[in-house]
Amino acid sequence: MTTAAATAPKRAILYRMVMPEHICPFGTKARYLLKHRGYEVEDHWLTTRAEQEAFKAQYDVATTPQIFIHGERIGGHDDLRRYLGLSVKDPKATSYTPVIAVFAVAALLALGVNWLTAMPLVGVMTVERFIAIAMMLLAMLKLQDVDRFATMFLGYDLLARRYVPYAYAYPFLELGAGLLMLTGALHWLSIPVALFIGGIGAVSVFKAVYIDKRDLKCACVGGNSNVPLGFVSLTENVMMVAMALWMVIGVGMS
Template sequence: MLAKAPKKAVLYRMVMDKHICPYGLKAKHLLKTEGYVVEDHWLRTREETDAFKAEQGVKTTPQVFIDDTRIGGYDDTRRFFGKPVPDPKATSYRPVIAVFAVTALMALASSQAAYDSPFTLRAAEWFIAFSMAVLALLKLQNIETFSTMFLNYDLLARRFVPYGRIYPFAEAGAGILMIAGVANWISIPIALFIGTIGAVSVFKAVYLDKRELKCACVGGGSNVPLGFLSLTENLMMIAMSIWMLVTHGLTM
């Protein structure tokens, strides 16, 4: 019985001294994953790349050809194989879910290291405090973009614009102090204040005014819709503040 001839694909991608196209690498990997033998053509200079694009009448590389038919770039190749192509503008809860999942694991790991058990009350406290610190870190990556998006719904920021720039520092500071278990007289009032203002602001914007907005909770560049998870972030801060006030008080 004759062996079946291997499937072949032709790939043109940029491989230059100072730039290797990441989508070209992804396209090559995808083709190999789908069982194709890849005839890999490197476009080594800008002039060679421009000449190729002009010849093919395309605006971008890489370009994939199968059975002498141009399939297109990386996204087009994914569509050719029936694979989903992410929409960069689509709303998604993935960033917030990722933060909460990782901080929960961090809290369990810390509890295991400190108390030889992952399931302690301190782990629950650390989960909220870690979440506050990580969410603040994401906001601080681009504080200007965050503060601009924050103005869309936060009631205090609308009255006092600098609050949008203060908020991430306050959230980070309160979270870090709560992780350390020190200076409750600072961390509890801060967390209670910003959490309450945030919860009221989100509730009003989403549930009373019925506005469809993006949440600034994971920074200003996300497509997380403002809603339940955004409200959860603030309610967690309020709950943590009340819990620490009851159990620890406003101690140094």
């Protein structure tokens, strides 16, 4: 390879949809990725549906954007990532990322509340607030689409299978118990609710995963997640039970 060829700028041609009502996000991502990797991008906009359909027919492709490098059609955004040696996320792959995010935010919020209330940053109160806040965040995710959550929940919860309305009530019960635990109010209500839903949940998950050996998705972060049912959901329920029992001890000693 000559020095001139080695130092020649890398060039790419990008065809993407840019219309007043819609700008293709994958086209925008592909343009950024190419420029970030040092390519000079010849950016062609498809500004009407007719232009887009004509382009797809010309190159016999089903979607846009389309990227060409050195005269070779690379494909769309995911194909470009593969071409550049980057990973491509499998939308069906299981992931613990949603749960990690919930627990991390819950921990930060617990620390923040302790800071604002002049409490020690690390202590028993931190753990109590972390569990209560985590319960509320998990309930919030379920409440985004209660019907979808209930549908997934019915796949393994023992009580919900016998009484379907319980699946729809569960997020509200979890949210209410978490709020009462965070504020320290109405122990007579929050403790039995947490023991009830946490206990049934723990038994249901243990049976489905460790006895029946079923491969299911967890409804713990809502009905649109790829979190596998197992340790995470069991942890959620055990935390509720442990928090309730700890509060029983605290109430008994006070």
